[in-house]
Amino acid sequence: MPPSDGGRSPHSSVAGTSDEVLGAYRRSIDNIDAAIIHMLAERFRITQAVGEYKATHELPPADPSREERQVARLRALATESGLDPEFSEKFLRFVIDEVIHHHVRAAERG
Numbered sequence: 001m002p003p004s005d006g007g008r009s010p011h012s013s014v015a016g017t018s019d020e021v022l023g024a025y026r027r028s029i030d031n032i033d034a035a036i037i038h039m040l041a042e043r044f045r046i047t048q049a050v051g052e053y054k055a056t057h058e059l060p061p062a063d064p065s066r067e068e069r070q071v072a073r074l075r076a077l078a079t080e081s082g083l084d085p086e087f088s089e090k091f092l093r094f095v096i097d098e099v100i101h102h103h104v105r106a107a108e109r110g
Helices: 010-056 064-081 085-109
Strands: none
Touching: 010 085, 064 085
């Protein structure tokens, strides 16, 4: 006698639902990842302008006091948002290091 669900086992129907849920989660993640990339691109466009400004005005490529204030501010935001502040600091430091690298290159071109 065939199953009452049109030939699918009860597990395949659950798997289909799970696949739909997982697919929806993954689409959301993909959208968020795209937004992160667009935001990083915009951030780097602005920091490139800052680097050019610093080079033109013979300012140092790094500003350690601002960097520390930014780290503290974003650690607090991470904590408020339920994100691991250690992770957020590592991420921000990676971004800051890349920005400084760009600023050094701008100064060398300068």
